[in-house]
Amino acid sequence: MEMQRTYNFSAGPAAMPESVLAQAAQEMLSFRGSGMSLMEMSHRGKIFESVLEETIADIRALARIPEEYAILFLQGGATTQFSMVPMNLFKNGKADYLVTGAFSQKAAKEAARYLDVRVAASTKEDNFSHLPDLSGLTFRKDADYVHLCQNNTIFGTQFHHLPDTGNLPLVADLSSCIFSEPIDITRYGLVYAGAQKNLGPAGVTLVIIRKDLVREDLPETVPTMLRYDTHVKENSMHNTPPTFGIYLLGLTMKWLLQNGGLVSARERNQKKAALLYEALDRSQVFSGTARKDSRSLMNVTFVTKDEKTDAAFLALAEQKGLVGLKGHRSVGGMRASLYNAVTEEAVLALIAAMNEFEEGF
Numbered sequence: 424m425e426m427q428r429t430y431n432f433s434a435g436p437a438a439m440p441e442s443v444l445a446q447a448a449q450e451m452l453s454f455r456g457s458g459m460s461l462m463e464m465s466h467r468g469k470i471f472e473s474v475l476e477e478t479i480a481d482i483r484a485l486a487r488i489p490e491e492y493a494i495l496f497l498q499g500g501a502t503t504q505f506s507m508v509p510m511n512l513f514k515n516g517k518a519d520y521l522v523t524g525a526f527s528q529k530a531a532k533e534a535a536r537y538l539d540v541r542v543a544a545s546t547k548e549d550n551f552s553h554l555p556d557l558s559g560l561t562f563r564k565d566a567d568y569v570h571l572c573q574n575n576t577i578f579g580t581q582f583h584h585l586p587d588t589g590n591l592p593l594v595a596d597l598s599s600c601i602f603s604e605p606i607d608i609t610r611y612g613l614v615y616a617g618a619q620k621n622l623g624p625a626g627v628t629l630v631i632i633r634k635d636l637v638r639e640d641l642p643e644t645v646p647t648m649l650r651y652d653t654h655v656k657e658n659s660m661h662n663t664p665p666t667f668g669i670y671l672l673g674l675t676m677k678w679l680l681q682n683g684g685l686v687s688a689r690e691r692n693q694k695k696a697a698l699l700y701e702a703l704d705r706s707q708v709f710s711g712t713a714r715k716d717s718r719s720l721m722n723v724t725f726v727t728k729d730e731k732t733d734a735a736f737l738a739l740a741e742q743k744g745l746v747g748l749k750g751h752r753s754v755g756g757m758r759a760s761l762y763n764a765v766t767e768e769a770v771l772a773l774i775a776a777m778n779e780f781e782e783g784f
């Protein structure tokens with residue numbers, strides 16, 4: 424029986440490359456001739472050790488991460504980073520946050536448990552439909568870091584330029600845009616991302632941290648598992664890491680490398696987003712919710728004139744095998760997530776469904 428795959432626009436966990444899933448299926452019962460699945464074997468054995476090393480090397484090659492940065496695979500999701508960042512980067516006890524969506528708001532709130540948080544800019548008044556003007560931004564000179572969320576998954580906005588933070592380390596939540604385009608890691612002190620959008624399955628959090636920010640003189644009260652120095656010293660192997668997730672993340676990195684790296688990923692992502700935004704801008708029925716200068720390449724948020732019409736469109740889309748399109752409850756309408764593994768074919772199928780809906784309107 425031929426398997427019918429849907430066009431999956433889910434915000435996360437999200438679509439993964441079909442060839443990655445096929446390879447994982449093929450290797451499921453006996454990984455590299457071992458007679459067992461990768462998920463059944465010791466994380467201290469030679470085979471997993473080589474998977475971990477390959478994955479780190481592939482990330483370094485793909486995103487040009489120099490040795491001054493450590494690459495970590497942690498658990499607890501991006502949400503755990505909301506607390507690890509302030510607990511570990513604490514020096515003067517101050518940090519400046521850009522609040523541009525639900526997740527950066529949560530990050531700022533969590534950080535305020537540990538240090539003095541100043542909101543350097545917020546677009547909450549406009550329901551986060553755009554990003555702040557970077558030119559007028561100022562930061563406290565003695566802040567320990569500046570934090571932002573680069574792509575706001577729920578509101579469909581994305582920073583296409585970074586603020587100038589001078590000597591202050593920039594910390595960025597890249598959960599929903601990591602490796603969707605080339606990255607200049609030297610602009611950041613630390614980046615983090617839950618894997619379940621652009622990297623692989625849920626359960627792994629990728630952290631890339633400049634080594635001079637890894638403190639060893641933290642207060643005794645910081646738990647061992649929440650200290651970056653623990654994970655840097657032990658190469659993410661202090662305890663049992665999420666082995667299967669790291670392996671799938673590694674296959675996804677190989678898939679990106681084989682398909683032209685991050686430059687080609689950006690081309691594909693720009694093309695997909697342009698097709699969909701052009702369709703929205705042409706439409707009499709659908710309209711985008713994010714301000715044009717702040718539009719995300721990864722999460723395209725849009726609405727019709729009312730909730731009933733949104734629901735009718737979502738029903739038609741579902742009939743056509745287009746799933747995961749319902750918008751977040753705080754925005755309503757629709758959201759098409761166009762992560763790396765979402766194909767242009769899927770985007771064209773979505774546009775065709777929108778056109779059909781509009782004709783029958």
Ligand code: PMP
Nearest residue numbers: 500501502526576596598599617
């Ligand atoms: N930050 C962003 C930008 C996100 O999109 C998400 C999840 N949707 C999170 C943080 C929270 O991630 P997690 O569920 O991995 O904790």
